[in-house]
Structures are given as C-alpha cells and as structure tokens.
Amino acid sequence: MHKLKLIFVSIMILFLQGCADNTSKFNDYLEKGLDSLITEDYAKAEVYFENAVEINNEDRKAQNLLEQTKYMKSAVYYYENGNEDEALGNLSIVIGVEGGSVGLQSKAKKLEETINQKIITFDDFKGNYAQFESTPYASSIHVHLQITDDEIISGKKSSSYYLESIIEKRIQDDILEIDSSYQEMGSEEIEISTGKYQIRYEDDKKVLNVLNTGGVFYEVDEQQLSDEGWNLPLN
Template identity: 30%
Template sequence: MYKHISLPLILLCLFVLPSCSSHEYQDALDKGIESLGKRDYHQAAIQFELALKKKNGDEDASSYLEQANYMDEAVSAYEEKEYGASLESLNTVIANKGTLKTLQTEAEKLKAEVLADQETASSFEDTMKVVKELMAKENYSVARKKLRLLEKRLESEDSLSSYQPELAKLTKQVDLASKEQEVTQPEVKKTLEKSDEQRDSYQLYENGRYGFSMYYPKGLRMDPPPTNGDGARFFNDQFEITAYASHTNVINDEETIEMYYENDLNSITEEIAYQRITEDWYVLSYEENGKIIYKKFYFNDQVGTTFVISYPASEQEKYGPITSHIAETFTPSTNS
C-alpha cells in the first residue's frame, strides 16, 4: 500500500515546493521594499538577500540589494561625520537608472542634508584654524572672541556636537597662555631693562660640533659633555637647561618642522599652556609634575637645535625672566 501512496506524494512535493519558494521570494522582496520605505536600509538588505536565496540571480532582488547597501553605507558614514564617503554612496544610488523612484528621492534629500552639514563643519573648522593662527601670534584676546562665537554655534547646531572636546581644549589653552602672557611680558620687559646686570650674571656656552650658542646663568653646574659633543646640560637644585643639536633629514629626506612639532605635541600628555610655530622654530610650554617645562626647537634642512628648560612652577617669578633671557639670546646651529 505504501508503494502506491509514495509516488503521488513525490509528485505533489515536486509541484508544491517551487510554489512555496516563489511565495517566500515575493514575501522577502515585499518586506525589503517596505523596509526601504521606513529607511531601515540594513533590514531591507537582509530581506533582499533572502529573496536572492529563493530566486538566485534575480535582477530585481540583486538591484534592490545593491541600492539598500549603498544607502546603508551612506547613512552610517553620515552619522560618523564622514561626509565624503556618504556623498559617494548617495551619488551612486542617484546615478543608477534602476533605482526605485522613491529611493532616489530619499537619496537626493539626504544628499542635501549631508552637503549642508559638510559646509557647516568646514566653516567651523576654518574658524578653529584661525583661532590656532591667532594663538601662534599670541593674539589671545581676538582668539577668545572667536572661541565664544564657536561656542554659540555649538549650542545652536547639533551637527557640530563632535567638536565640543576640541573646542574645550582650545579654550583652555587660550586661557592658560593668556595668563602666562600677563605674567611673563612684564618680566621680559623688566629683564631687558637690566641688560647690564644680566651680562654680569650670565656666561657664554658655544657648542664646538654644531656651532649653536647660548648665555646661561653663572653658578649653574655643568654635566661632563657627551662623547659625541652634541650638547650640554647645566643645572642647580631647581633650575635645569639642556641644549643639543642633531642632523635633520637623516631617516627621511623630506622632513619638515611640522613633523617635529606634531611629534612633540603627541608626546605631551599634559595641557599645553603656550605653543607657537613659525617657519623655522617652535615653542611649547606646559606644567608637568609641578614643574614648568619650556622647549624651543629650531629647524633647517641640515640641523635641528633644541633647548629645554625646567623649574618648579612655584618659582615662576624667579626663573621666568631667566628663561626669557636665554630664549632671547639663544643662537641656533647653522652648521652642516
């Protein structure tokens, strides 16, 4: 009896299975299109993949899957503020002649939003760049005014929220640097007015190998010079100066002062109180473990010359003028 029943059953299955598969294909396709309408592009892509499994090589499912993936990538990139990548994906959707009309309209709408936010971010970044240039020129009052305008923009434009940490850091740097400027500028003036006294209080150091020189306070002890003759260290219980030089463009023949500057910035974990960079030198000053660190670096295509000064932050009044005098009288290397 079972032998007679099995043949009809087999024939029934052969007829029903393709029909079931066709139904599942259409169901997945419909759900995918529905998800596109809800802007759930990730879910739409999953449904179109299911449709392709039920109907391998189907042009509609394949085309819709591609469109859903591009839209999903565009949205993700936009959320990460990667505007260029987002626009690239959106342009692909818009340019595709097989794109669903509703999806193309949505892509064009999102593109307009991305372009607007991109322009807003670009404008914001340009102003932050101006702030950094003003800081380099020690024009802290104007820099602070521009920072206040940027803070107001942050409050009113949600798309700029990711800039909050960087803006807060810049604001703190301007505040610290302007306070230091208020302290050191009168001291520098006072120090320069005492030039005769300074000449009696300082002595000259000249480096025999690289040719740089500086005036350092008399009474400081000096470490035995290194065997390679690249510099010297002078110190007492509170104050320390280290000056040295080395060849540039040794490892990389296209070195720039910006490379050294960025490397130093990345190596400093403390808040920088003062920073300035020019075409051939830069200065960084910050407090670390209760000490003021002042570093100045000179760059040319043959030699880089550095001096670093450190002293207790509590002794700023005493050693600030000395640091300023050393910086004013330091002569970097021009030797090859």
C-alpha cells in the same frame, strides 16, 4: 509501469508545490523589504532582500534592491558619525543603481543635498568683503577685506592695506580659524594672531562675521570696489 507513472506525477506535484512555495516566500521577502525601506529600517530591509536573493539569485530587481539598501545603510552610518565624504560616496551608488527602488533613490538625493549644503570648505570663505558705512549695499564701503589662499588683506580707502600671511587654517562647521603672521611697519618683530570668522548666506550673498571684533562684512565683487574708486592690492 502504472506505479512508475504515479511516482513521477507525485514528484512533479511536490516539485511544483516547492516552486510555488519559493515564489510565495520570494515575493513576501520583497514586500517586507520594501516596507522596511519606507520606515527607513535599512538593516531589516537588507536581511529581507538577502533572503529573497538566496531564493532567486537571478532576479535583478532583488539584487538591485539589496545593493541599494546596503549602500544606503552605510551612507546613513557614515553621515551620523560625521564622515560626510564616505556618506556621499555611498549615496552616489544608491542613486546610480537602475531598476531598484525609486523611492530610495529620492531619499538618497535628499540626504546628498543636505550634506552638500552642510559642508563648508575654505573656498567658501575666500573672496572680497566690505563693511559699509551704514546700510549694506546702499551706502559707501568703509573697510575692504579680502581672503586669498595665502593672505588676509584689509584696509580703508584712505590708508594702506594691512596684510597677514596665513600660517594655518581650521574649519569647524561654519567657523574658520586662521593663524596668521604680520609685521608692523618699522618693526622687525613678527606677530602671530588667530582670527575667527563665521560665514552665512543672505539672498545668495555671503556674510562674514569676524568673531574677534564683532565686525560684519558683506560679499562684494571687484567691480563694486572699482566703481567706488578703491585701488585693489595685488593678489
């Protein structure tokens, strides 16, 4: 009986030592994983968190950290390879995980903001623009340019508007290329041309550079045009 008791005690000691060793390893993996997040070595952090989850797959903190790290690693990969849509999808998951790394969420939000600022779509180019006589917004509008879904419309106050129908459009970074067709008045021949436009922002207003001609147009609204007596074309 005494011998059985000694065996039982020995087993319990070994069991408790094993639990203590596992707890120590678990905490060590978590700590090393968090350190790897700070240095943005997401591949290494993922391995550390996987090891931690293998030791204790019921620990929510470890599971959340592993999930965040996997998606952050994917987000960075897609971003560096030019796939912003996939990157944004993965970043939204990182940000949405509760009980993980607040620091990693902050990094994901910053990268998300960077991507959103970088992505320019055709909608950014659409609108009314004006080329002024001299100082933008402080002098009279010389030329009005309007970009819609289907047309490029331009003209001067004293003349009729010039209309081009958009055939195809392509965007590379901040430059829009538009293939358009137009017909000279009195001619049956349809001309095809390609225009290049570059957009930037100054004080929250869009500035449109027409790269073909070197013209610079500034964003205006219909009220500004109306105040100067422009008769706007029908959209």
